[in-house]
Amino acid sequence: MLEGTTAEIRERKALRVNPAKTCQPIGAMYAALGIHKCMPHSHGSQGCCAYHRSHLTRHHKEPIVATTSSFTEGASVFGGLANLKTAFSNIFSIYNPDIVAVHTTCLSEVIGDDIPTIIKKSTVEGIIPEGKIAIHANTPSFVGSHVTGFANQCEAFVKYLSESTGETKNVINLFPGWVEPADMRELKRLATLVGVEFIMTPDTSDVLDSAMDGKYEMYPEGGTTIDDLKAMGDSFLTLAMGPLASTTAATTLEKKCQVPSQVLELPIGVAATDAYLNALRLAGDTSVPRELERERGRLIDMISDMSQYLHKKKVAIFGDPDNLTSMVSFLVEIGMEPAIVVSGTRGKKWEAKIREICKPVNENVEVRSFSDIHYLHQWVKANPVDLLMGNTYGKFVAKSENLPFVRFGFPILDRVGHRAFPTLGYAGGLRIVEKITDAFLDKRDREDADENIELVL
Structure with a gap:
């Protein structure tokens, strides 16, 4: 099973084997968990919600709370209006969230349920209590990926909640993109050190990596508050990290509330972190503190x-477009x-961007969007590499080809640490270099003859 394929590459137009992505509702659920006292709601069958919850739970090692409209045969034929109204009644009476974020699934999208109208009816009929909020995002699983679902949910928060009072505040908005809770915390730390006031949306730090204090909290203290979501319309600038995950929300906010936006790559590595700090510095009219200069150093x-172990090593890497763009840039650095470089999400412009990044070191880099891990495995068999990077599903390729493997991206189901230690920023760069170097040296220690094992680097 681990061999899985031969070195012969066969082009496939319709079939994906072990795709390097998952579906939109997972991204929408993750984004909703970054809002304080928000209940993610899956408008579809119980099985969809169970899969999305379990996948996020296995990655974050935290219980993921979400509700479902629990479609059965009747709802599948006649629509989910009654199911969603019943769900609203139960959710607000039992779980008492401040906001319910409804995302659709394949089934409700095919049926064509009009979610905004159902929300309006439920509000008029008092099913949604006064002072409570329900919003929606369209996230059909048969198009896009978990990253586009994340982007659609972030846009929905802006559409429904952000508003402008006409009084611009000395605050910037930060859209972090699809990154780990530790990365969101790192982005906030860097902004705080530069001396900038900010609102981050969404923010899963202290939600999906909350401290153990012996008491269960359905809604941990972390997450962006509804008041902050509304106040985003009065900020003077938006910094959006990750073009695919964050541009839509930033652009929507700019059109709705006239908040100018700037789209940055995820700050992985030296140059991308420099760009993030420079954007913060210019926005806040401040300077980068000595502490961060020393981190960079x-x-x-x-x-x-470690350059002697890294120089000219060939890497096979797969994952999400935003994360790959910055990680590939750092590998070149x-x-x-x-x-x-393989992504499961469509993007011809992204392919061109990766080729341009790799041009100084490898003009013949193989770049594939809307592809899969099976294709990557075939290619690696025919074109040996030194290192594999990607999510947990890459471990089978790594074992089959005896490759050092560095886990990166979503989901990581068989290790811990990814939610606790950042990949972003200078601190994240240190961790990446450590993990890559350790992977090379661990392989060498396993395979060297006894007389060749080194005690000291």
Whole structure:
């Protein structure tokens, strides 16, 4: 099973084997969990919601709370209006959230349920209590990926809640993109050190990595508040990290409330983190503190120290477009050669961007969007590489081809640490270099003859 394929590459137009993505509702659910006292609601069958919850639970090692409209045969034929109204009644009476974020599934999208009208009717009929909020995002699983679902949910928060009072505040908005709770915390730490006031949306730190204090909280203290979501319309600037995950929400806010936006790549590595800090510095008319200059210096020092193990090593990597763009850029920064880059999400412009990034080190890089891990495995068999990077599903390829493997992206189901230690920022760069170098050296220690095992680097 681990061999899985031969080195012969066969083009496939309709079939994906082990796709490097999952479906939109997972992204919408993750975004909703980053809002304080928000209940994500899956408008579809119980099985869809159960899968999305379990996948997020296995990745974050935290119980994921979400509700479902529980479609059966009747709702599948006649529509889910009655199911959703009943769900609203139960959710607000039993779980008492401040806001319910409804996202659709394949089934409700095919039926064509008019979610905005159902929400309006439920509000008029008092099913949604006064002072409570329900919003929706369209997230059909048969198009896009979990990243586009995340983007659609973020846009829905802006559409429904952000408003302008006409009084611009000295605050910037931060859209972090699809990253780990630790990464969101790191983005906030960096902004705080630069001296900028901000609102981050969504914010899963202290929600999906909350501290253990012996008491269960259905709604942990973290997450963006509804008041902050509304106040985003009065900010003077939006910084959106990750073009695919964050541009839509930033653009919608700009059109709705005239808040100018700037789209950045995720700050992975030296140059991308420099760009993020520079944007913060210019926005706040401040300077980058000495503490961050020293963090940057430590990262560059480690890159220099480990360059003998990284230089010209060929890498096969797969994942989400935003994360891949920044990670591939960092691999080029540290002297490595991306050989094949695969994403499960469509994007011809993204393919061109990756080729441009890799041009200085590998003009012949293989770049595939809307592809899968099976294709990557075939390609690697025919074109050996030194390292594999990607989510947990890559472990079978790594074992089959005896490759060092660095887990990166979503989902990571068989390790811990990804939710607690950042990949973004200079601190995240240090961790990436450490993990890559350790993977190389661990493989060498396993395979070297006894007389060749080194005690000291």
